[in-house]
Amino acid sequence: MKRKLPPVFVLLAAILWGTTGTTQALAPEAAHPIAIGATRLAVGGLFLLLVLLVIGKFNFRGWPIKTTLLASFCMALYQPLFFSAVSVTGVAIGTVVAIGSAPIFSGLIEWVYVKNRPSKIWWNSTFLSIIGCLFIFVNKESLLVNPIGIIMALGAGLSFASYTFISRTLVENHSPLSVVAVVFTLSAIYLSPFLFIYNMSWIMSFRGMGVSLQLGIMATGIAYLLFSKGLVHVSSSTAVTLSLAEPLTAALLGVFLLNETLTITSWFGILLLILGIGILLWFPKKLKSNEPVKNGARIS
Structure with missing residues (x-):
């Protein structure tokens, strides 16, 4: 039972991420996507830091400063790259390339740095999930393949994969709450200039506050x-593939809350995504990379 809970935690996280698109659609018109992203990290970082201070479990002793700075930089970099890619090359291409490339980058990073070759179960699940993602978004809009947008989307995918890999080394020696509190507070500081570049008057409205709190908390x-x-118990490559439940959640929320319609192709993509994610949830013992790592190497 304990072995099955960690993948479920990752899946629940992806479901919560999937609410961001619907929440942004309900945001005031004056809210710029990048400003929303910066606000999201600021509120999230402050919330986590307050929780950590209330619990009082934070300990600076032995904290890896360079690793933490790198993880926070990757998370901060992901926000503007993803939003810029979507604005330049469209929601369909930007989302598919960014979210679809992240599992591939994650698998390659594990392969190169910890010599942990992804299992066949992971490859099959990732392939089904990425194809499912493609089918969900392919009919959303006219496709615009912009080279700069593609590069930005790939950068976003690499940033998220890198953040996941680095964070996994941090949670081996520190509590997950401490890790995310410190990382997101630093990420919010990195993106704080955007709060002065864009119009932030929308955040003072009732709807703006609601959107900021939902996205941040x-x-x-x-x-x-x-x-x-x-x-703590799921490899970074498996976690990133499970995170593909984010577009699945976003698509379903669009149908039930925003009155969007999906084509037969999109519904087929949803089925493929569910199948791909289901494989990882039902066959965790066949994933060789599921063992915890210590100091960058897998414990056998």
């Missing part, structure tokens, strides 16, 4: 805390 603070707890 639920879709960032609690979501990444669950994600980090899952990373």
Whole structure:
């Protein structure tokens, strides 16, 4: 039972991430996507830091400063790269390339740095999930393949995969709450200039506050805390593939809350995504990379 809980934590985190699109659609018109991303990290980081201070479990002793700075930089970099890619090359291509490339980058990073070759179960699950993602978004809009947008989307995918890999080494020696609190507070500091570049008057409205709190507390603070707890016993490559439940959740929320319609192709993509994610949840023992790591190497 304990072995099955960590993947479920990651899946729940991805479901919470999937609410961001619907929440942003309900945001005031004056809210710029990048400003929303910066606000999301600021509220999330502050929330996690307050929780950590209340609990009083934070300990600076032996804290890896360079690793923490790198993890926070990767998370901060992901936000503007993803939003910029979507604005340049469209939601369909930007989302598919960014989210679809992240599991591949994650598998390659594990292969190169910890010599942990992904299992056949992981490859099959990742392939089904990425194809499912493609089918969900392919009919959303006219496709615009912009080279700069593609590069940005790939950068976003690499940033998220790198953040996941680095964070997994942090949660081996520190509590998940401490890790996400410190990392997201630093990430918010990195992106704080955006709060002065864009119009932030929308955040003072009732709807703006609601959107900021939902994105910061639920879709960032609690979501990444669950994600980090899952990373303690789930490999980074498996976690990133499970995170593909994010577009699945976003698509279903669009149908039930925003009155969007999905084509038969999109529904087929949803089925493939569910199948791909289900494989990882039902066959955790066949994933060789599920063992915890210590100091960058897998414990056998």
